[in-house]
Amino acid sequence: MLPESPVTDAADARARARQALPRLIFDYIDGAAGQGDGEADNRRSLRAIRLQPRILRDVRERSLATQIFGQDYDLPFGVAPMGMCNLAWPGADRMLARLAAAENIPLGVSTVASSSLEEMLTLSEGRAWFQLYYSGDGSGTLRLVERARVAGYQTLVLTVDVPEVGRRPREVKQGFGMPFRIGARAFTDFALHPRWSLTTLMHGSPALGNFTSADALAGHVFDRTESRAGADWAFFDRLRETWPGNLVVKGVLNPADALDLRERGADAIQVSSHGGRQLDSGLSPIHALTSVRTALGPDFPVFYDSGLRSGEDVLKVLALGADFAFFGRPLQFSIAARREQGLREYWDSVKTELSVGMAMVGQTRIADIGPDAIIAGAEAATADA
Ligand SMILES: Cc1cc2nc3c(=O)[nH]c(=O)nc-3n(C[C@H](O)[C@H](O)[C@H](O)COP(=O)(O)O)c2cc1C
Secondary structure: OOOOOOOOOHHHHHHHHHHHOOHHHHHHHHOOOOOOHHHHHHHHHHHHOOEOOOOOOOOOOOEOOEEEOOEEEOOOEEEOOOOOHHHOOOOHHHHHHHHHHHHOOOEEEOOOOOOOHHHHHHHOOOOEEEEEOOOOOOHHHHHHHHHHHHHOOOEEEEEOOOOOOOOOHHHHHHOOOOOOOOOHHHHHHHHOOHHHHHHHHHHOOOOOOOOOHHHHHOOOOOOOOOOOOOOOHHHHHHHHHHOOOEEEEEEEOOHHHHHHHHHOOOOEEEEOOHHHOOOOOOOOHHHHHHHHHHHHOOOOOEEEEOOOOOHHHHHHHHHOOOOEEEEOHHHHHHHHHHHHHHHHHHHHHHHHHHHHHHHHOOOOEHHHOOHHHEOOOOOOOOOOO
């Protein structure tokens, strides 16, 4: 039996996920680096931006459709790659893949997804983008790239902001580890959340879908503790030579890095702070967005994630120069709150807010949304989200 009332927004999804999930799991998903300042700053900075309403423009015919890499998408936002989504609820990965197919949007499939990259590509009806983590000496990484190519992936997302996994005190406190185990230490926590615990027990402990024992025989292994720090420009060049499809680089906050990446053949830059999970004292990516866009000029594809919670947030980042946006935590929370139905309810809320927001700022097409949708210099003083 699902809780009855629909998910209304990201805060509602988060509050209900907090009730539904064992603390260990909630803290893993919700957590951030250090004291959580990076994450709080993402929210503060986005909330502080004020939209500029315009009036008496005929905005009856609005379209949320857009194009990336020559491909039509129905919305300017998609699913950020997230590892181990099935911790939020068994089958969460597949719910996200079905969402991508139904809504015609890109689906980020993490290296450490709960389901295999092949299955996610099939379930999303070809809309999956494979997210790559470099690890060890890079040889296993390139084997994985080849596997994604053979599977039929056309877009690869290289995540570059995890040279080491950020230290997240909430994970440390709860004893969260990978591979995930239901240990005696968390027994009370699980006992207090029987619905999650029983469903998870029935489906078996969530595993890494790309690294089963069969995959290990084919040479695909992943060790979360293995250093990812060896990734360098030489690796990037090698990857660019190897990968024939679109190459997105995720986790870029510095305009000089963005320019170097374009020079060396990247096809898109994703401005992101990994949802504040990597640095406590980093720059909120919303502040990097304008400088990255300015450095790259108007035409180079720039994507954005971190801290987005609503359709108005999407409108803001599009106005500040992003071509496309990605959501992370709220998708997992809406699943934890009300499974696939909760995910669709939250998703619809974002669509509606974006559409209403466009009407309010007097725009009817995604491509026309620009800086004039924002009130320059009118950042609001906001409390913590
Ligand atoms: C639980 C969780 C797992 C994540 N796993 C990955 C991952 O495997 N690869 C990756 O590139 N980013 C990963 N991310 C980061 C997201 O892709 C994205 O950058 C971030 O969640 C956006 O911020 P938001 O959660 O505030 O929307 C993860 C984020 C969360 C919350």
